[in-house]
Amino acid sequence: MxxxxxxxxxxxxxxxxxxxxxxxxxxxxxxxxxxxxxxxxxxxxxxxxxxxxxxxxxxxxxxxxxxxxxxxxxxxxxxxxxxxxxxxxxxxxxxxxxxxxxxxxxxxxxxxxxxxxxxxxxxxxxxxxxxxxxxxTFDKKPEALKLLTKSELKIVKLISDSNTSQDIADELSISVRTVDKHRSNIVHKLSLDNKPTSLSIWATLNKKFLV
CATH class of the missing domain: 3.40.50.2300 (Response regulator)
Known part of the structure; x- marks a missing residue:
């Protein structure tokens, strides 16, 4: 339908x-x-x-x-x-x-x-x-990026490219549960709220720094 x-x-x-x-x-x-x-x-x-x-x-x-x-x-x-x-x-x-x-x-x-x-x-x-x-607003590299591990940075980069948790799990050969755990840690480190779209929007707006 x-x-x-x-x-x-x-x-x-x-x-x-x-x-x-x-x-x-x-x-x-x-x-x-x-x-x-x-x-x-x-x-x-x-x-x-x-x-x-x-x-x-x-x-x-x-x-x-x-x-x-x-x-x-x-x-x-x-x-x-x-x-x-x-x-x-x-x-x-x-x-x-x-x-x-x-x-x-x-x-x-x-x-x-x-x-x-x-x-x-x-x-x-x-x-x-x-x-x-x-x-x-987003012309300076966020200081909080320094808090992320290499794995977390890779996940944020994939999120900025509009990948779902399942897409990321497939790409990195890990479980969706592991991806979601990483996402939770990233949200905490970046001091974001827990709304479903907040991390995606943050990643999209800071994409140029995720190299």
Missing amino acids: NTSIVIADDHPLMLRGLTDFLTSKGYNIIGSAEDGNAAYNLIVKLKPEIAILDIRMPFKTGLEIAEACKKNNLKTKVILITFDKEEGVYDQAVEFGVYGYILKEFAVEEIETCIRQVKIGKPYFSEEIATYLKAS
Whole structure:
């Protein structure tokens, strides 16, 4: 069965355009909304695999919906579409467990790639966002990298290339359990939180230092 999706945007043209585009590509759009309350109610009622949400909407923002989904343990994976490049907004998205973060001007170009990644549990962030954040925040090699062993560095490098724990286990000829133990140690050494996407995002944004 195809991926079930709910879309919400308070701009009718953007909403219609994205809905028509994804429908034409064979995706199963099971609901759409023009404000945050309606969007959250659809997520609770329909339990879509993915919710594509504008960040700035009446009643509830996309970030507030993501926060509510996390707080109530809803399994729907949230993708945010936005014009915002502010670091604070991005940090909130990461904190609330958002899986995808796409700039509106690239939404049609990137949305299919984003959905494919998110569907298999891999976070996806617009290259423009990653580039912007690297330039503004990630231009120095993190001191914490010195705390990692050679094995841990190799695993972080593989994570930055969007490999799953199973992929890494196969690549290094070790068990998934061992990979997960390494991941836990890395998260601790880097002082990251335990959200599923935090290490992946950190590795992606610091990829240039993982040589």
